[in-house]
Amino acid sequence: MAGPKTLLVLENFINGKFVPCSSYIDSYDPSTGDVYCRVPDSGKEEVEVAVTAARDAFLGWSSKSPQERSQIMNKLADLIEHDLEAFAQAESKDQGKTITFARTVDIPRAAYNFQFFASSILHHTTECTQMDHMDCMHYTVRTPVGIAGLISPWNLPLYLLTWKIAPAIASGNTVIAKPSEMTSVTAWMMCKLLGRAGIPPGVVNIVFGTGPKAGEAIVSHPEVPLISFTGSTLTAQRIRERSAPHWKKLSLELGGKNPAIIFEDANLDQCIPTTVRSSFANQGEICLCTSRIFVQRSIYNEFLKRFVEEARKWKVGSPSDPTANMGALINKEHLEKVKNYVKKARAEGARILCGEGVDSLALPTGNQNGYFMLPTVIAEVKDESCCMQEEIFGPVTCVVLFDTEEEVIKRANGVKYGLAATIWSSNVGRVHRVAKRLQAGLVWTNCWLVRELNLPFGGMKASGIGREGAKESYEFFTEVKTITIKH
Numbered sequence: 001m002a003g004p005k006t007l008l009v010l011e012n013f014i015n016g017k018f019v020p021c022s023s024y025i026d027s028y029d030p031s032t033g034d035v036y037c038r039v040p041d042s043g044k045e046e047v048e049v050a051v052t053a054a055r056d057a058f059l060g061w062s063s064k065s066p067q068e069r070s071q072i073m074n075k076l077a078d079l080i081e082h083d084l085e086a087f088a089q090a091e092s093k094d095q096g097k098t099i100t101f102a103r104t105v106d107i108p109r110a111a112y113n114f115q116f117f118a119s120s121i122l123h124h125t126t127e128c129t130q131m132d133h134m135d136c137m138h139y140t141v142r143t144p145v146g147i148a149g150l151i152s153p154w155n156l157p158l159y160l161l162t163w164k165i166a167p168a169i170a171s172g173n174t175v176i177a178k179p180s181e182m183t184s185v186t187a188w189m190m191c192k193l194l195g196r197a198g199i200p201p202g203v204v205n206i207v208f209g210t211g212p213k214a215g216e217a218i219v220s221h222p223e224v225p226l227i228s229f230t231g232s233t234l235t236a237q238r239i240r241e242r243s244a245p246h247w248k249k250l251s252l253e254l255g256g257k258n259p260a261i262i263f264e265d266a267n268l269d270q271c272i273p274t275t276v277r278s279s280f281a282n283q284g285e286i287c288l289c290t291s292r293i294f295v296q297r298s299i300y301n302e303f304l305k306r307f308v309e310e311a312r313k314w315k316v317g318s319p320s321d322p323t324a325n326m327g328a329l330i331n332k333e334h335l336e337k338v339k340n341y342v343k344k345a346r347a348e349g350a351r352i353l354c355g356e357g358v359d360s361l362a363l364p365t366g367n368q369n370g371y372f373m374l375p376t377v378i379a380e381v382k383d384e385s386c387c388m389q390e391e392i393f394g395p396v397t398c399v400v401l402f403d404t405e406e407e408v409i410k411r412a413n414g415v416k417y418g419l420a421a422t423i424w425s426s427n428v429g430r431v432h433r434v435a436k437r438l439q440a441g442l443v444w445t446n447c448w449l450v451r452e453l454n455l456p457f458g459g460m461k462a463s464g465i466g467r468e469g470a471k472e473s474y475e476f477f478t479e480v481k482t483i484t485i486k487h
Contacts (some may be wrong), residue, residue, distance in 0.1 A: 264296040
């Protein structure tokens with residue numbers, strides 16, 4: 001008779017060493033529903049030790065030249081790339097995403113985040129102006145802020161954690177980072193590489209645990225002057241309240257209720273497969289996913305028919321299956337929440353065209369208790385419905401029709417969020433016109449999720465505060481000082 005499975009037990013990484021915690025929480029494999037990992041349940045005590053380590057390491061790290069920091073970061077990127085397959089397997093098992101997505105998106109981007117900021121840090125310049133009539137010269141310098149508190153979500157675990165760590169340490173800051181307690185494994189794996197890359201003890205500290213305990217301790221600590229957070233709008237409100245007495249710098253990348261606007265002159269052969277992907281990639285658990293699709297009346301019926309056919313082709317299966325398009329949702333509670341939105345839509349009289357409650361889901365034997373759901377398309381839903389107003393963050397998208405350009409701009413903007421949007425049209429003038437008027441920090445036309453890391457990333461309204469990118473991240477993770485010299 002087989003004995004009980006050995007659980008993976010993670011430890012905090014503080015001052016260059018793994019440190020056990022006094023209490024732990026369970027982490028589940030979303031594809032089976034089984035506990036497979038134990039994560040430290042850190043709080044004030046662990047954060048205090050990490051703050052001391054980060055404070056002690058700050059002078060040495062911030063004194064290094066950009067070139068020295070760049071070399072170390074490139075070395076870390078090389079080590080991640082060398083272990084890409086191990087990281088991808090771990091990310092897939094921990095988060096529920098397909099191995100294909102982890103292998104082609106998450107882990108390559110995590111390595112590239114370090115490579116990108118290792119390069120960009122070498123190319124920032126400061127300003128200088130002269131006032132000859134006053135015999136004065138002015139110039140600016142940028143200095144690191146200090147200890148950066150970084151809190152990242154569960155949907156793209158290493159991808160988004162490194163998107164914060166890389167610019168923070170490139171700019172000379174030290175870091176206390178908290179990944180989601182549901183997806184901590186790849187962050188723990190990366191900790192094993194930090195010393196080998198040459199990152200000194202105390203520069204990067206990872207404290208695992210929940211938002212209310214570990215996150216709260218980081219956000220409210222008076223010696224952590226800067227917080228970068230990606231996650232829910234509700235949590236961000238709490239972060240703003242807790243950090244306000246300490247005048248912290250905040251960068252908040254929050255939710256989205258992203259529209260796709262499909263005009264009658266759109267190329268449907270390109271639009272439909274891309275929009276299926278933008279709706280259901282990573283189980284719809286990406287803040288940039290399309291959840292409201294506005295289709296012009298003359299092509300509405302054709303689009304809907306072809307879109308549903310294409311969505312039904314997506315295979316939901318074990319994350320380790322290389323032919324699966326979608327894996328499992330993050331946990332049981334989230335799966336129930338997403339399914340409840342579909343129930344509400346049905347109760348309101350909307351039509352469920354495919355997916356939840358319409359088609360049957362066939363899963364391998366070992367995955368029967370996992371948190372799986374089919375790609376779901378809802379039609380004939382009202383704009384004021386919660387399915388059109390609230391972030392569902394799952395494989396559910398709503399398709400509605402529109403008549404005029406003016407009308408669809410107003411309706412697309414009619415939510416509290418403003419993160420991303422997509423426009424499909426072959427009319428260049430219209431593309432420019434509509435893109436300018438949409439309330440969104442990112443607008444893609446005739447494509448989706450094509451990213452240039454030099455350019456600003458972030459949203460408007462309830463989708464957040466601040467921007468991330470080469471210049472924007474550098475400005476956020478540094479303080480600018482103007483110096484005037486009279487001669």
